[in-house]
Amino acid sequence: MSFHQKGEQFSQKVQTARQRAAALEQRIVDSPKQDPELLAVSLEELKTALEELHVAEEELRQQNESLLAARSALESERQRYQDLFDLAPDGYLVTDGAGMIREANQAAAQLLGVAHTYLVGKPLIIFVPEDTRRAFRSQLTHLPKLGLLQEWEVRLKSRQGNLFDAALTVASVRDKPGQGSSLRWMLRDITARKQAEEKIRCYHLQNLHLQEEVRLKSQFLALMSHELRTPMNAILGFSQLLMRQAQHQLGHNQLHMLERIFNSGKHLLKLIEDILDFSKLEAGRLELNLEEFNLVELVTQTVEELQSLAHQKQLEVHIHVCLDNPYVVNDSNRLRQVLVNLLSNAIKFTDSGSITVDACEPTPDQIAIAVKDTGIGIEQSEIKQIFQEFRQVSQSLTRTYGGTGLGLAITDRLVGMMHGKIQVESQPGEGSTFRLELPRKVTSSSNTSAIVSK
Known part of the structure; x- marks a missing residue:
């Protein structure tokens, strides 16, 4: 039940009590004698009327308390929304349909570089650079029809003359009948985003x-x-x-x-x-020519081809093969190229000792080949970059040993084409071990370009 309805009930009860009191008074005046029975009845009616007044008074007090509580809650809610409005991180403005500022929060005042008291009552267009005011005014006239305009990007100018990029969200709100529409503006500085x-x-x-x-x-x-x-x-x-x-x-x-x-x-x-x-x-134009071949024969032939280089430096080359099934499906020419690159590097960077080539099968569907030398080794800080193109571990080695620095980069990408991976373990002065793992059967090279462009 509303406060208005409760007020009407209270008025009716008061009116009823007045009518009873008036009727009682009239009966006493009209009675020529003081009838005790009439007096008792009159007193009883008066008592009833007073009780009804007390009830009405209590109800009125409760209504007043409820009204005060509601008013307090409404004031707290209004204050909360006012605080949210004033302390919001984005700028908020309320203007009339022509862009005249009625309300503004602190963020809007800071963005526009003016005090709050100066901002209210000023047209928003004065903060638009003169060369864009015509377009701003044209858009402003269409805002009431649009209803809502989001992320309208404009250049604004603070009172100090500083230009900044702003994103405006504008909502048109219908005021009370006969008062037209007002505009709700949210201003956000997007200068950093635009930069x-x-x-x-x-x-x-x-x-x-x-x-x-x-x-x-x-x-x-x-x-x-x-x-x-x-x-x-x-x-x-x-x-x-x-x-x-x-x-x-x-x-x-x-x-x-x-x-x-x-x-x-x-x-x-x-x-x-x-x-x-x-x-x-x-360029992604290199593809694998897949075929079945004997891996043991390939490793042996490749080592024999490079034996002369090893003999020139008096190096021994050993082969250790442990394969139950020596047949694999791969590109024999590209795998030979990988082995030649690894063996050539091992011979180039080894002055004494030996080189060992191990071939094994960690799983039935996988093969592993390791090339181990006793050469100069590689610093740990250099290992991550040795597979980069045109890179060697140092400029002094480039001058001493020559080369383009492409051998290991090509090796790494070829191994990637074969759906394998290559790893290196090394210590300075203790040699290096390059280990590559490949699937026994490479089924396709259709994704070559995606792999080699890593």
């Missing part, structure tokens, strides 16, 4: 430029490597033919120089082939 977006856009453009540069570099390397490999093959072929035909006709020094030409040519051709392979890997 971050601009940086991201610049980074994106830079990334596109870098990708284009990488594409052009890869295309250039592939083209130059191909063009250089053709004359290098001719140089190697003719120099090898000269060594065979003129072995007994040339002096020792001349034959030695011819051999140096041939060996240098082979070294240069190896560098060119590394660059060509790497450019193909980067």
